[in-house]
Structure formats: structure tokens, C-alpha cells
Amino acid sequence: MFDLDASTLLVLVPALPLVGAILTVALGRLLGPKAHWPAVVSIAAAAGVAITLLVGLGREVLVGNHGESGSAAPVAFEQIQTLWQWANVPDAYVPPADSLAIDLGDDLVAKAAGRPASLPFSIGIDLRLDPLTAVMLAVITCVGLLVAIYSIGYMHDDPGYPRFFALVAAFVFSMAMLVAASNFLLVYVFWEAVGACSYLLIGFWFRKPSAAAAAKKAFLVNRVGDFGLAVAVFLLWMTYGTLNFHDSAASAVPGILGMERLSDPTGYVAGAVGTAICLLLLLAACGKSAQLPLHVWLPDAMEGPTPASALIHAATMVTAGVYLVARCAPLYMACPEALVTVSIVGATTALVAALIGTVQNDLKRVLAYSTISQLGYMFASLGTGILLGFTAGIFHLVTHAFFKALLFLGAGSVMHAMGGVIDMRRFGGLRRVMPITAATFLIGSLALAGVAPFAGFFSKDEILAALHSRGWPDAHAEHHGEASHDAHAILEVPSRPPFRLASDRRTAATAGGIGHDGSMAATYRTLYWMSLFTAFLTAFYTFRAVFMTFTGPTRVPEEAGHHAHESPPIMTGPLVVLAVAATVSGWLLFSTHSLADFLAATPSLACPAVAATATPHAFHLDLAMQGTLAAALGIVLAALGYLGRRSDGPLMDRFLGPLGSLFANRFYVDEIYAAIIVRPLEILAMLCAAFDRSIVDGLVNLVAAIPLAVGAAVRRFQSGLMQRYAVAGVLGTLVIVLALAWSLRA
Amino acid sequence: MTPAPLVLDGLIVGAMLFAIGLVGILARRNLIVMFLSAELMLQGVSVSLVAWSRHHGDWGGHILVIFVLTVAACEAAIALVFVLQAFARTGRLDAAAWQSLRESNLPRVVDRELPPGDAVDMKFPTLTPAGVEPAIDEAAHLQREHV
Numbered sequence: 095m096f097d098l099d100a101s102t103l104l105v106l107v108p109a110l111p112l113v114g115a116i117l118t119v120a121l122g123r124l125l126g127p128k129a130h131w132p133a134v135v136s137i138a139a140a141a142g143v144a145i146t147l148l149v150g151l152g153r154e155v156l157v158g159n160h161g162e163s164g165s166a167a168p169v170a171f172e173q174i175q176t177l178w179q180w181a182n183v184p185d186a187y188v189p190p191a192d193s194l195a196i197d198l199g200d201d202l203v204a205k206a207a208g209r210p211a212s213l214p215f216s217i218g219i220d221l222r223l224d225p226l227t228a229v230m231l232a233v234i235t236c237v238g239l240l241v242a243i244y245s246i247g248y249m250h251d252d253p254g255y256p257r258f259f260a261l262v263a264a265f266v267f268s269m270a271m272l273v274a275a276s277n278f279l280l281v282y283v284f285w286e287a288v289g290a291c292s293y294l295l296i297g298f299w300f301r302k303p304s305a306a307a308a309a310k311k312a313f314l315v316n317r318v319g320d321f322g323l324a325v326a327v328f329l330l331w332m333t334y335g336t337l338n339f340h341d342s343a344a345s346a347v348p349g350i351l352g353m354e355r356l357s358d359p360t361g362y363v364a365g366a367v368g369t370a371i372c373l374l375l376l377l378a379a380c381g382k383s384a385q386l387p388l389h390v391w392l393p394d395a396m397e398g399p400t401p402a403s404a405l406i407h408a409a410t411m412v413t414a415g416v417y418l419v420a421r422c423a424p425l426y427m428a429c430p431e432a433l434v435t436v437s438i439v440g441a442t443t444a445l446v447a448a449l450i451g452t453v454q455n456d457l458k459r460v461l462a463y464s465t466i467s468q469l470g471y472m473f474a475s476l477g478t479g480i481l482l483g484f485t486a487g488i489f490h491l492v493t494h495a496f497f498k499a500l501l502f503l504g505a506g507s508v509m510h511a512m513g514g515v516i517d518m519r520r521f522g523g524l525r526r527v528m529p530i531t532a533a534t535f536l537i538g539s540l541a542l543a544g545v546a547p548f549a550g551f552f553s554k555d556e557i558l559a560a561l562h563s564r565g566w567p568d569a570h571a572e573h574h575g576e577a578s579h580d581a582h583a584i585l586e587v588p589s590r591p592p593f594r595l596a597s598d599r600r601t602a603a604t605a606g607g608i609g610h611d612g613s614m615a616a617t618y619r620t621l622y623w624m625s626l627f628t629a630f631l632t633a634f635y636t637f638r639a640v641f642m643t644f645t646g647p648t649r650v651p652e653e654a655g656h657h658a659h660e661s662p663p664i665m666t667g668p669l670v671v672l673a674v675a676a677t678v679s680g681w682l683l684f685s686t687h688s689l690a691d692f693l694a695a696t697p698s699l700a701c702p703a704v705a706a707t708a709t710p711h712a713f714h715l716d717l718a719m720q721g722t723l724a725a726a727l728g729i730v731l732a733a734l735g736y737l738g739r740r741s742d743g744p745l746m747d748r749f750l751g752p753l754g755s756l757f758a759n760r761f762y763v764d765e766i767y768a769a770i771i772v773r774p775l776e777i778l779a780m781l782c783a784a785f786d787r788s789i790v791d792g793l794v795n796l797v798a799a800i801p802l803a804v805g806a807a808v809r810r811f812q813s814g815l816m817q818r819y820a821v822a823g824v825l826g827t828l829v830i831v832l833a834l835a836w837s838l839r840a
Numbered sequence: 841m842t843p844a845p846l847v848l849d850g851l852i853v854g855a856m857l858f859a860i861g862l863v864g865i866l867a868r869r870n871l872i873v874m875f876l877s878a879e880l881m882l883q884g885v886s887v888s889l890v891a892w893s894r895h896h897g898d899w900g901g902h903i904l905v906i907f908v909l910t911v912a913a914c915e916a917a918i919a920l921v922f923v924l925q926a927f928a929r930t931g932r933l934d935a936a937a938w939q940s941l942r943e944s945n946l947p948r949v950v951d952r953e954l955p956p957g958d959a960v961d962m963k964f965p966t967l968t969p970a971g972v973e974p975a976i977d978e979a980a981h982l983q984r985e986h987v
Contacts, residue, residue: 809943809946810943812941812942812943812946813939813942813943813946813949814938814939814940814941814942814943814946815935815936815942815949816874816935816938817865817866817867817869817935818949820865820866821866824862824866
């Protein structure tokens with residue numbers, strides 16, 4: 095057992111980057127060109143700790159389990175470390191008296207006995223360790239480390255050098271806390287913190303108007319999602335009477351994602367309230383993960399430094415929404431409508447973003463839309479509501495973090511060599527100029543396109559398999575038949591009378607047959623075909639970018655000057671490491687199935703509702719063929735249009751016709767938002783400004799004008815002439831005398 | 841003899857003196873005449889004080905008048921210094937020459953300009969220097985334009 099030091103290690107993962115950020119802020123100017131040291135060293139240490147945790151926990155969950163019981167079902171594992179108590183308000187919530195009246199079951203007596211008179215609002219700084227957190231922590235710190243090392247080369251002459259590394263370290267801290275937090279309030283806090291880091295890094299070159307505008311846009315669009323998260327947290331508190339994920343001895347009610355509630359088939363609220371909570375959480379996820387209709391900020395966020403784009407807007411922060419939905423899987427399992435909404439949003443986003451990506455000419459923007467599209471895949475996968483879907487979503491998250499970070503850093507390398515030019519029409523044939531970048535970029539592209547041995551192929555295949563099994567439940571029925579009974583996770587349930595405030599509930603048990611029945615099969619069938627088409631588009635736009643950038647005659651824009659060369663080793667090193675990860679991680683994790691088994695031990699995914707949908711590990715050759723065929727078609731089409739010399743001429747663009755301009759204008763979403771939100775608000779602001787200037791300022795100026803006017807009238811008497819003053823004195827005396835006489839009359 | 845007419849006479853004389861002085865102050869521009877007019881107003885008040893004092897058979901009014909006279913004498917000396925200094929600055933006794941305290945954007949009040957002749961060619965006696973005599977360039981000293 096390694097539980098003694100695990101909690102210390104868990105605290106170290108976010109604590110080290112925090113120390114690094116503080117040191118960089120404090121010593122940044124002192125260190126000058128060495129300002130990267132605190133951040134890089136601290137993130138490296140955090141990465142080491144995170145990998146130790148992952149390996150230790152993996153051995154604990156996978157090997158230990160097999161040794162004990164001999165069954166393939168993992169035991170749910172979680173470990174909570176409470177650092178200190180943040181807030182503790184006694185009697186904060188008094189449950190309404192009739193909240194249990196509706197639920198007149200035979201266990202009414204037990205419920206009444208266990209129902210406390212009031213609940214404390216108690217929030218601790220709770221960190222949790224479970225497989226999902228461990229995987230996320232490892233991804234965040236490893237990609238963060240590679241990006242930080244890369245940035246040493248990329249940012250070397252920037253005047254904001256220390257600021258950049260301080261922000262990167264602060265981001266790694268916030269993101270690590272976000273995935274390690276064990277209550278919804280902390281999640282909200284660090285949800286905002288990563289948003290703030292994202293804002294600061296998008297607007298890193300704040301003197302550039304477009305960067306400042308992009309940062310503002312990202313922040314404002316994210317506010318919409320954050321609003322959803324805030325309301326969801328309020329609703330969770332009102333519904334469950336706690337915000338903790340875990341069961342805690344201090345709390346009278348079981349945690350929302352605690353073992354006790356997870357093992358209770360009626361533990362989760364369904365119906366209107368449950369669906370509202372799930373949809374609000376989805377709104378939050380849409381904001382952070384740039385899903386329709388809140389995807390507009392991510393392409394603009396490419397104004398930030400490319401390493402920040404790679405770290406925050408491709409690999410880690412944008413996956414926070416995926417993490418949140420996966421974490422709240424049991425909540426979604428109780429609300430099938432919300433689940434299918436997640437899938438629909440994801441698949442639609444994937445398709446739309448891929449369509450837009452096919453006509454972008456800015457290399458970074460192609461990758462940005464690709465990120466949106468791949469995140470859409472993850473949501474589509476989560477929305478299937480089966481264990482395979484959840485693990486496939488996280489699997490794709492991991493592989494995507496590697497290959498998309500690789501692609502972004504490769505694009506940054508190109509941008510670095512081209513003197514800041516990122517328009518693919520202005521350069522070409524760069525494989526001769528920068529061979530390492532070209533090779534690693536090609537590997538990343540193969541992974542993104544889903545070509546067989548590379549990482550993206552396996553994760554995408556699992557996603558398609560998950561969608562397929564929901565769309566054609568009969569074809570997969572034999573798997574379920576053998577799996578559904580022995581694949582239950584083992585949950586240790588403490589004996590405590592359950593307490594629920596749910597008045598409106600359809601239990602997860604009745605909805606729990608979600609993987610078995612054919613409900614919404616037609617919807618999922620559509621989503622499957624959409625995803626398959628998206629796979630084709632993904633391969634097309636990826637290789638369009640590869641061909642336009644790296645093949646054909648060598649062309650270099652004049653901004654690059656004479657130093658169009660391969661990037662320094664400090665930048666190509668991370669590229670090579672990521673390329674290796676993008677090559678082997680998929681095969682490694684898929685063939686051993688270790689990631690899926692490991693994730694299945696996450697409490698949220700080990701609850702009976704999810705675990706009941708487990709399917710045996712299988713490689714679906716037919717689905718893999720379909721996916722590969724789609725990818726091959728895309729690559730061939732891209733080669734037809736853009737390979738070699740054709741990369742210089744817009745051969746392909748004229749085939750699209752009006753559709754091309756629709757895609758190029760991003761489906762006019764920005765214009766629609768401008769028309770229905772931005773313009774009316776601007777008009778309202780103009781009206782308010784006019785009101786302020788004319789009415790409010792007018793009143794103030796009027797008051798100020800009165801003494802001015804009186805002064806102007808009286809000023810004429812200030813002649814400096816003695817006699818006039820004497821007259822004024824005499825008149826004044828006369829007035830006083832007359833007034834005196836008047837008052838003394840009779 | 842009733843005391844009332846006597847008081848009335850005194851008050852009338854005092855009021856007339858006061859009114860004459862007031863008109864003099866308001867109407868004349870010569871600093872010395874204005875100063876004299878102010879003294880006249882003071883005396884008008886003194887006369888009415890004496891009248892009331894006699895009417896009431898109270899010496900307080902008389903005593904007050906003596907004080908007024910004393911103060912007026914001191915005040916006359918001081919006022920004369922001011923007038924002389926003013927004259928030394930501008931070379932004229934015209935009260936309208938002193939308008940610089942007016943509002944900056946108002947025009948200078950000119951009802952009637954004095955002929956320029958009476959301001960020029962004023963020579964004043966010089967005082968005998970006291971103490972150790974400083975080295976003085978005699979020629980320049982004798983031909984200097986102002987004190």
C-alpha cells in the first residue's frame with residue numbers, strides 16, 4: 095500500500111507549480127533571461143510526482159485487484175486529503191419539511207430517522223486522488239513541462255519572459271487543483287482560475303489590439319458557461335444539501351459523488367431538476383471546452399503565444415469540460431435526455447468545426463478548429479452514457495493532449511522560423527528547411543487523422559465503437575449479455591441511512607438500462623454517421639495543412655529574412671518527445687486496456703449505473719475499417735487538392751462554391767452573435783452613454799452653472815473703483831437700517 | 841424751553857454734516873477731499889452724539905466724542921501717509937487712478953480723464969541721510985527722477 099505518502103504527493107502536484115509561479119513573480123526581474131528556471135523546475139518536479147502517483151495508483155488498482163479477487167472488475171478507489179476547513183456555517187440549510195413527503199416508500203421510517211434538522215455549509219480544501227484525477231494530473235504536468243521547456247526557445251527574446259513563465263506555472267497549479275478538487279465549490283474556484291490564466295495568456299501581447307480583443311472575447315464567452323456552473327452549484331446545494339464529492343464524517347449527508355450515494359440506485363435526482371443540473375453543467379463545459387454554441391472564443395484565442403495555445407487551448411484547459419462531465423457521470427446517468435444532449439452537442443460541434451477547418455488558411459486556426467472538433471468527439475463519446483464511452487472520452491483526451499500539443503508546438507516552430515507568418519498560403523515546401531519539425535508534425539497529423547498505428551486511431555475507434563453500440567444495440571447485445579453481471583464494480587458501502595432531498599425523481603435504476611435498451615438508437619445512429627464523416631473531414635483538413643506547409647516548392651515569406659532555419663534543440667526536443675508519445679501512447683493504452691480498466695476504478699465510473707454498461711475489451715475490426723477508410727479518403731482528397739505543386743494554387747476551393755464562403759465565414763456564427771447580442775448591447779450602451787452625458791451630466795452641469803451665472807452677474811460690480819464700493823456700502827447699510835426699522839415698526 | 845427742539849436741531853445739523861460728507865465721498869475723486877469728507881461724516885455723527893447726550897443729561901456722549909476726536913486725529917495722520925504714498929506712486933491724487941483690483945476682464949472706468957499736466961514735474965525735498973553716509977554717485981543722485 096502506498097497510501098501513507100500518497101496524500102503528501104497529491105498536495106505536492108499543485109503546490110510545486112504554485113511555488114514556481116510565486117518565485118518567478120518575485121525573482122523574475124532578478125533572473126532576467128534565466129526566469130524560466132523556477133517554473134520549469136517546479137513543473138518538472140510536479141510531473142515527476144504526478145507520474146509517481148499514476149504509477150503507484152495504477153499498480154494499486156490494477157495489479158493489486160487482480161491479485162486479491164482474481165476478477166477483472168476493479169475496486170473503486172478514492173482517497174481524500176483535507177488540507178484545512180475553508181468555510182463552516184452551521185445550520186446553513188434547513189430542508190423543507192415536505193421534501194420527503196412525496197417519496198412515500200416503505201423505507202420512509204429509515205429516511206425520517208436519518209434526516210437531520212438542518213445541514214451545515216461546510217467546505218474544506220479537499221483534494222482527492224482517484225484514477226481520473228491521477229490521469230488528468232499526469233497529462234497536465236507532462237504536457238505543461240514539455241511546453242515550458244519549448245517556451246524557453248520560443249519566447250527567448252520576449253520582454254514579458256518572466257511573466258509568461260509565471261502564468262504558465264500558475265496555470266498548471268490552477269488546472270491541477272481543478273482536477274484534484276473534491277467539492278463543487280473548489281471546482282468552481284479553479285474553473286475561474288484557469289479561465290483567468292487563459293485570459294492573461296491570450297492577452298499576453300496586450301499592446302496588440304487583436305490580442306486584447308481576443309482575450310476579452312474569451313473571457314466574456316466563458317462567463318456564459320461559468321454562469322451555468324454557478325447556477326448548477328446552487329441547484330446541487332439545494333437538491334443534495336452538500337457540495338462535497340466524497341462522503342465525509344463531518345457531513346450528515348453523503349457526498350454527491352461519494353461511495354454511499356453511488357451505490358444507492360435511487361441516489362440521484364432525475365426529472366426536471368436533475369436534467370436542469372446536468373444541462374447547466376453541460377453549459378459550463380461548453381464554455382470552457384469551446385463547444386457549440388460557445389465555441390467562438392477558441393479560434394480567436396490563437397492570438398496568444400503558441401506555447402500557451404498548445405498548453406491551454408489544446409491540451410489541458412479546454413478539456414476541463416470533458417473532465418467535469420466525466421466526473422459527474424452518475425448525475426447524467428439519471429437523466430438520459432441530458433446525456434443525449436451531450437452527445438448531440440459534441441457530434442454537431444465536431445462536424446461544424448471540422449467543416450470550418452477545411453477552408454482555414456491560418457495554420458494555427460486550422461488546429462484551433464481541429465481542437466474544437468476533437469473536443470466534440472470527446473463529448474459525443476461521454477454522451478453515450480456507457481462505460482466504454484466515458485473511458486473512450488478520457489482516452490481521447492489523453493492522446494489528443496499529446497498529438498495536439500505536438501501539432502501546436504510544430505506550428506509554433508514554423509511560425510518562429512517564418513518570422514511570425516502563419517498564413518499557409520505564404521510559405522510551402524518547408525520540409526527541406528525544417529526537417530525535424532516536418533517529421534514530427536507529420537506524426538501528429540497521422541495521429542489526428544486516425545491512421546492506424548498512431549494514437550488518434552485507437553481513441554477515435556473507441557469513440558466510434560461507443561456511438562455504434564448505442565446506435566445498433568442489437569449488434570452489441572451479446573457483449574452486454576456476458577458482461578453486465580460480472581462487471582459490476584465493488585463499492586464499499588458504509589451503513590448509514592440514506593438522506594435525500596429529492597422530491598422529483600426517476601431513479602437511475604429505471605434509467606440504468608440505458609446501455610441495453612434501444613432508446614434513442616436512431617439519434618445515436620445519426621451521431622455515429624456524423625462522427626464518421628467528421629473523421630473523413632479531420633483527415634482532409636489535417637493533411638491539407640501538412641501539404642500546404644511542408645510540400646511543394648520551397649517558399650519562405652520575406653518576414654523570415656535569411657534565418658529561415660530549423661528551430662533550436664530546446665524546441666525540437668519537446669517535439670520529438672511528444673511525437674513518440676503520439677505514436678506509441680494509443681497502441682500502448684489500447685492493447686493493454688490499462689487506461690480503461692484504471693479509469694473504471696474511478697468512483698464516478700464505478701457506480702452500478704455506469705459499471706452495468708461495461709463491455710468486454712474488444713477490437714471492432716468493422717468499425718476500425720470504417721474509420722480507416724474515412725481517414726484514407728480524407729488524405730487522398732487532400733493529396734489530390736494540395737499535394738506538391740498543387741499546394742500553391744487554390745484548386746480545391748472552387749469546388750465548394752457558396753459552401754466554401756459559408757465555411758470560411760465560420761457559419762456566420764460571429765456575425766449572428768454580433769447581430770443579436772453585440773450590436774443590441776452596443777446600442778444599449780450608446781443609449782446609456784447618451785443618457786449619462788445628457789441627463790446625468792447635464793443635471794450636474796446645471797447645478798454648477800447656477801453659481802457661475804450668479805458670479806457672472808455680480809462680477810460686473812467688481813470695478814476696483816472706490817466710489818462704487820462706497821455706494822455698495824451705503825446701499826447695504828441702508829438695507830440693514832430699513833430692515834431694522836421694518837422689524838421694529840409699531 | 842423743551843429739550844426736544846434742541847435735540848432736533850442738533851440732529852439736523854449732524855445729519856446734514858453726515859450727508860454732505862457722504863455726498864463728498866461718493867462724488868469727489870480727489871483723495872484729500874474724500875478724506876476730508878470722511879472726517880465730515882465723522883463730525884456729523886459726533887454732533888448727533890452730543891445732541892443726544894445733552895438731551896439725556898448724560899456725559900457719556902460727550903466723552904465718546906472726545907474719544908472720536910482723538911481717534912480721528914490719529915486716523916488723519918495715517919490716512920495722510922496713505923494719500924501721500926499713493927501720490928508718490930502715481931503722481932496724482934485721483935482716486936480713479938487706482939482701479940487695479942477690478943475684475944480682469946472689465947474695462948477701466950473712465951468718466952472724465954484729468955488733464956495730464958497736473959501729474960508731472962513733481963519735485964520733492966530729499967531727507968538728510970542719517971548714520972554713515974553710503975558712497976553715492978553725486979551726479980546720478982542729483983539727477984535721479986524719483987525718490
